[in-house]
Amino acid sequence: MKYIYVSLIFLLPIIGLSQESKLTGKVIDKSQNFPLEYATISILNPTTNELVEGGVTNTKGEFSLKVEKGTYNVKIEYISFESKTFNNLDLSKNKDLGTIKLGIKADSLDEVVVTAETTTVDVRLDKKIYNIGKDLTTSGATISDALANVPSVTVDVDGAINLRGNNNVRILINGKPSAIAGFGSTDVLQQLPAEAIEKVEVITSPSARYDAEGSAGILNIVLKRDKTLGFNGSVRANIGTPLNNGINVNANARTDRFNFFTNIGYTQRQPPGNAVFENNYFEDTSQFDRIFERRDYDRDRENFNVNIGSTYFFNDTTEVTVSYFNRMGDDSDLTNNDTERFINGDLASQTIRVENELEEEMTHQFAVNFEKRYDSEGHRLTADFQYAIDDEKTTNLIEENEVFLAPELIAQDDIVENNDQTDLLIQADYVRPMGDAQFEAGFRGNYENEVTDFRLNTLDQNGQLVFDDTISNVFDYNENVTAVYSQYGNKIGKFSFLLGLRYEHTQLKGKTTPYGDINNIQELLGEDVDLNFDNNFSGFFPTVNLNFEIGEDENITLGYNRRINRPRGWFVNPFPSRSSRTNIFQGNPSLNPAFSNAFDLGYLKRFDKLLTLNGSVYYQRETDSFERIQEETGQTTSDGIPIIRSIPINLSSNERYGAEIGVLYNPTDWWRLNGSFNYFKFISDGQFNGRDFGAENESFFGRFSSKIDLPWKVQWQTNAFYRGPRENAQTKTDPIASLDLAFSKDFLNDNATISLNVRDLFNSRKRQQFTVTDEFTSNSEFQWRERQITMTVVYRFNQNKRQSRGGNQDYGDDGGY
Structure with a gap:
């Protein structure tokens, strides 16, 4: 099955x-x-x-x-x-x-009945564009959920986003890095509503105008904004079980000189999760031969976001847009961990561990966009300024009690972490079409600063909470990237090309200030651990995209690009942060950026209106690729449990190749089908601390979607997903299959829609893994979120159901929000 x-x-x-x-x-x-x-x-x-x-x-x-x-x-x-x-x-x-x-209507805005839908995929020279607005299963869902339905993309059960099985994917908002996407973190994408998305561009062979970051490629999320004359918008409300309530208001008002737009949303979600871990230790590696854990996650996510802005039209060709984005998050996570420890098959200890984590986050982003159009053929100059601030405070109170032996409090941690981040973006792009040819050039400066203040109070031998200055520290990290690019494209007969070259200079600078004696800390971490580093490197990143039109509805594309994968701040922070007494994560300040060269050969064939076939084969070689490994620290807890750390390392190389195929098929006017299949294989090699971490793995994933127009204006959509088994240097992951269902009904003269969707109908999205090291083996099962049922009601005023935006002249790469 x-x-x-x-x-x-x-x-x-x-x-x-x-x-x-x-x-x-x-x-x-x-x-x-x-x-x-x-x-x-x-x-x-x-x-x-x-x-x-x-x-x-x-x-x-x-x-x-x-x-x-x-x-x-x-x-x-x-x-x-x-x-x-x-x-x-x-x-x-x-x-x-x-x-x-x-010409524009003289009277007020009237509804236009749109009787045809756009194709769900549009293939360009360097990207594929998917329309998210037509996916019923994303109603009341998050941006992360919507991305999970995009071909070539998978979203792990814990929210990690992968492109063709590779998690080093760059997330952009309207063609630019943005606080809306969480400064590169995917956590925020699990908070914001999917209704904000207009389309997703899957860019597996990015041209030179895009960041060189992201060896897998780029996902460019294009958000909705309307420029239609008059006042229009929509109100959307949803309710779900487990708790998934929200309301979103999207409005737009346009006059001859001004365009005002706003998007306001509030959501509250309580997605329960669970996990099971079973560790078996080899002889003489632990006083226990088996440890069994059961975890239950009770989460409460409250999120309020508002985006407001205005465009002023100086004349028919010049405009400036000013916008402000704010997000307030108030989250709480309560985790209960029941752990049983065995010696020779007999229960020797049982503890109950309770973690109560509270997180408050406030994000501000101010943006200015200027555009000058010189003609209607695309000759234009754009300039962007964007400044963002993100303040996040996390408190985590952890208590662990022995319940099998004499009941007692054996561990207590009080963790306070403040994370302050600022981001400055300055960008300018110039585009000059010349008949079938086009020239582009641009500049981008992206300057980020992140300060993490980590403080730990822990239980001492006298049963008192005391400040631990051997772990507590302040980490100040800067990532500054300055880039210029130029590219030229032309079409000669049936052949077209786009050649580009991008130059980027990167500075990765970190300073660690411990609360304790720096000499003692240096001795604890090791003399080879650099607490203060300033790494600078530059590079050229060429891109080549070729296209040959075999016929009017058939073409072949070939792409080449060089990419970079820079380590994020938490990957290079040398101080360990712990999710439990026995598991810590420690960054590696010696981590170097990884570089990759990738080739992509694509094919597209349209058979009338009934069938569209697209596919590609690809190959990528990455040097100094990242890999997270687990190893024992040689230390134990006060009750004799080995402490295991995860640390990122540079492997010498990682080769990845694969193939994907996608099919869009409309057998009738009332039935639309699409499916995709992606196969990939990677081979990595490298050593760390004398241990070989090389691995060879192949896997695949496929998805299938069916959308049927039933009588009485009812639509029915089914999405199925299957991912095959995976394996890295230490861990095997079992396959996952899931099914989503959705129904929708239009009423009030098609101005309103009610929908019901069920995500993960069979409650089967669980990650099951088996890990083998020299000291232990580990079996685990993790479910981030259980089956979700959501009902959504949408009311549109002065806006047609299938009119997702109007009047945008160019909104794919650099449009505003």
């Missing part, structure tokens, strides 16, 4: 092609000559006025549709604009309507 989800992908039939004609054209704003993206093209039966074929324009306002040869009525529509109709149009052969100019 576990292979059903993957097998279904390859059972889609291919339908024969009909004799067709092609209809092309371009739709622009009559007053400003700007291309209108997502204008609707409807090809109608001239007798019954029923829809025969439909589509929407691209970012340049262009459209291209195929239809069986004949005579039709063609209607061009765009929300808040007057429509245009061509009656009895002869399409017995290919027809180009040329440039179609639409």
Whole structure:
């Protein structure tokens, strides 16, 4: 049964092609000559006025549709604009309507009935674009949940995001690093609502305009914003079990000179989780031969976020946008850990450990975007300034009591951690189209500072909480990246290319200030551990993207890029932080950045409106790649339990190669299917402390989605996911399968929608692992969140159900929020 989800992908039939004609054209704003993206093209039966074929324009306002040869009525529509109709149009052969100019309606904004949907994937020279707004299963979900449904992307049960099985993926918001994405952490993505997303760009072969960070590639999350004249928006409320309540208001008001936009949301979630660990120790490595743990996680997540901003239009070609983003998080985690310890099969000790963690976080981001357009073909200059502050305070009170022997308090920790981070971004980009060619150049400076103040009070031999100055410390970390780039693209016949070169200078600087005597701390950590470091390195990062059009609906792409993986602050912080008395994580200040070279060969074929096939094969070689390992410290707790540490190291190399295939198939007007399958293999080698950590592993994952239009305006969507087994130097991970269901119903003249979705229907998203070291083996099962059921109600005012945005001229890479 576990292979059903993957097998279904390859059972889609291919339908024969009909004799067709092609209809092309371009739709622009009559007053400003700007291309209108997502204008609707409807090809109608001239007798019954029923829809025969439909589509929407691209970012340049262009459209291209195929239809069986004949005579039709063609209607061009765009929300808040007057429509245009061509009656009895002869399409017995290919027809180009040329440039179609639409004028703004004189009266108030009226609803435009959009009867055709966009394709869920758009393949560009250097990326694939997925429309998130049409996924019913993300209603009431988080951004992290939405990313889990994107082909090529997987999200682990604990929220770690992987691209093609590689977790070194760069997360951008509207083409830029952003506090909205949590300064590179994925935790924030588990808090913000999925409804904020317009689309996700999967960039596996990034061009030079993007950061060189992220050896796996880039996920660019494009957020919604409307520029349509008038006042419009939506209100969304959801309720779920386990507790998943929230409300989100999105509003936009546009005049001739100003565009005001805001997004306000509040959520409260209580996702319960659980875990089981069983460690078996080899002879003479522990006083216990077996330790069994059961953990229950009770979480309470409250999150309030607001984004407000305005665009001022100096004239038809120049505008400036100012925006402010704020997020307030108030989280609490209560973890109960019941641990049983055995000697020769007999219970020797049982403890109950309770961790009560409270976290308060406040994030501010102020951004200014300037854009100057010189013509309607894309010649423009943009400049960005962005400043963000994130203040996070975490307190964790930990108590552990012996309950099997004489009941007593055996451990107590009181941890206070303050994390203050600032981020400054300065960026400018210039784009100059020249016919089919295009030249780009730009600058980006990204300067981050993170100060972590970690303080530990622990129980001494007299049963008193005392300040531990051997662990407590302040870590001040700076990551400064300055980059310039240039790239040139052109199209010659059926061949097009995009060549780029990026130069980046990086400074990684850290200073550790212990609360205790620095000489004692240095001796404790080791003389080779650098408490103060200043690492500087520079590099060129070339990119090559090639495309050959075999036919109008078939092409081949080839991409090459060089990337970098920089260690984050907590990866280089030399002071150990502990999640328990027996498990600590210690950073490695000697950790070097990893560099990779990657190749990607892609193929796309569209078979009429029924079937789209895309696939690729890829290869990547990374040097000095990161690997987290576990080892014994040689120390034990007061009751004789070995203390195990996790530490990141540089392995000498990591080779990764694989293949993926995706299928979009619409057997009927009321049924849409899509599936994807990704296979990858990696080979790593390297040693640490005389131990070989080389490994070879292969795995795969697949997903399948079915969306059906039922009577009475009801939609039904099913998403299935399967990930095969994985293995690294020490750990084997079992496969995971899960199924999501969703239903939606429109009412109030399609101005409102109610939906019900079930994530992880069979409660099967659990990570099961087996770890082997020279000292112990470990079996574990972890479930971050149990099955979730959510009901969502959306009401739209002056906004059509399928009109996700209007009037945006260019919003893919550098749009505002």
